[in-house]
Amino acid sequence: MKYVIIIPDGCADEPLESLGGKTPLQAANVPTMDAIATAGCVGVTDNTPIDFPAGSEVANMCLLGYDPNEFFTGRAPIEAAATGIQLGPHDCAIRCNLVTVEDQIMVDFTASHISTEDATALLEELNTKLLGGDHPAIAPDLAARLKFVPGVSYRNLLIYRGDTEHPSPFTPSTRTSAPHDLTDLSVTDDFPRGPGSDVLVALMNASAEIMAKHPINAARSAAGKKVATNVWLWGSGGAPGLPTFNERYGLQGVMITAVDLLRGLAAIAGWDRIEVEGATGYLDTNYAGKGAAAVEALEKYDIVCVHIEAPDEASHEGRADAKVEALGQIDEHIVAPLWNAVRDRDDARILILPDHPTFCRTKKHTHGPVPLVMAGHGVKADDAKAYDETTAVASGLTFDPGWTMMDRFLKGND
Incomplete structure (x- = not known):
């Protein structure tokens, strides 16, 4: 099997007056995400346990299937791993x-x-x-x-x-x-x-x-x-002690991101990393370059994970219009080429979800569920025709705690 994970960081939001009562995900032009929803199933997962901060460090750890109660020691040690810094027991x-x-x-x-x-x-x-x-x-x-x-x-x-x-x-x-x-x-x-x-x-x-x-x-x-x-x-x-993804699932992955936190999680999980020229971790990132690199990586790796920070950055700036634009870019330049690469295969599966909600109104991360969509071989389709917060909640498919979701994605729901 080949697995694709796309993380539009912080894309989950609330209805905004400036967008006519829609969320940025509902207002964005995301035809490929909607096509994936039509071909597969949508639901929600909660990656932000209430006893932890609603940050990317905990949320992405949950998203990748690791229980933060067992493995989380802090954000900075994860980022240290991204730069190859080894932390001793007293560091x-x-x-x-x-x-x-x-x-x-x-x-x-x-x-x-x-x-x-x-x-x-x-x-x-x-x-x-x-x-x-x-x-x-x-x-x-x-x-x-x-x-x-x-x-x-x-x-x-x-x-x-x-x-x-x-x-x-x-x-x-x-x-x-x-x-x-x-x-x-x-x-x-x-x-x-x-x-x-x-x-x-x-x-x-x-x-x-x-x-x-x-x-x-x-x-x-x-x-x-x-x-x-x-x-x-x-x-x-201090230094975290995560088992590698290969040890847990028998799969080798690769991370494509411009953010040290995700680079660090990849390093700790035993994944390789691909650095894309022009990937900035901001709204001006090289969306097309990330998409092309991910498609190419499918030939070599079991799991290809693409993380895009742009929607989160737009939320932190309170710019709903920029968030809508970023989601459209992600759909066109990352989701579309990857969906084209896997949709007709009988050995591939795709998953799209943010790590946590980030509200444009408050400019903050927040606790709560995020919408997900998965499709491909072994995923039974539901009645959803769109990928957004409202459709996902209405589906009734819920993963809480969020770290249980990865098992389901890797095994399918047929």
Whole structure:
């Protein structure tokens, strides 16, 4: 069997007045997704257990069939795996956003989608001036165990290297807030709390002093761009211990994404990764390139998974029109070529679903079910003729908890 999984991140939404009472998925031109619904079945799955944050880290783990109660340790360790960073038993990874905070309001959790080049330069400055050993905000012995690691754009990491005598000060009880859930809101009550929070808050505050004087921010301000005011630290955790997908299901997969979180999940699950030129993790991503790479990968892999961040980014910006446009691009350039490649085969199956809902109204991830559609060999068709939230709920097919859905997809429902 060949399996295709397409993840339009955060595409599930609520009816919006600006779209005439439709959700973005209902308003978008997605004829191929609707054709797949007609050929197969639709339903809902809940990938965001109420005891966990409604984030992509938990939701995508659930989507791929892993119970977060058993395997989730934090977001940052997953992203660390994407860059090949090995975490020891006393180490910790912390997600590090470059953000724009003005008057204690989270104006932009991406610092205006700061370039990787600018982000890298700012983090190198922090490594030198903040963690170099003589900054008053942090003790030299602790600073020596910490390092900022550049990633892509605003998505970066802070790594703590510990040992038996110096275990990580950050524990599962360390509470942090995802900056993308604070857009346009006050951050006053959302600084880290609990074990190790004094270290994180000190680093965040000290970063603001150093970055305010950096030439890159001066240049950004002169160019009319938002400056990166400081780092925002969150999502800490130690190394996860997931069994590989091959160990669980006897299948070898590949991930196509522009986001380190999904790259990291793929690495931990033992999947290969395909990097597509022009894939940005944003609205301007190379949709056609991703679709073409996925079709080609079908010849080599049992499972081909394509993740597209664009709908989620549009929601975080509150842009329903951009979300509708992104869904149309996904349908035309990714879903259509993959459906054409598998629909007439008697050994192939396709699945489309987002990880979690992201509402344009609130600009946040949220808990709750998301619509799914699956079709292909071994999938019995239902009466659905469209792929959207309303049709999926009405179908009566529900996976709760969400990590049970993958077994059903791989086995079929005939």
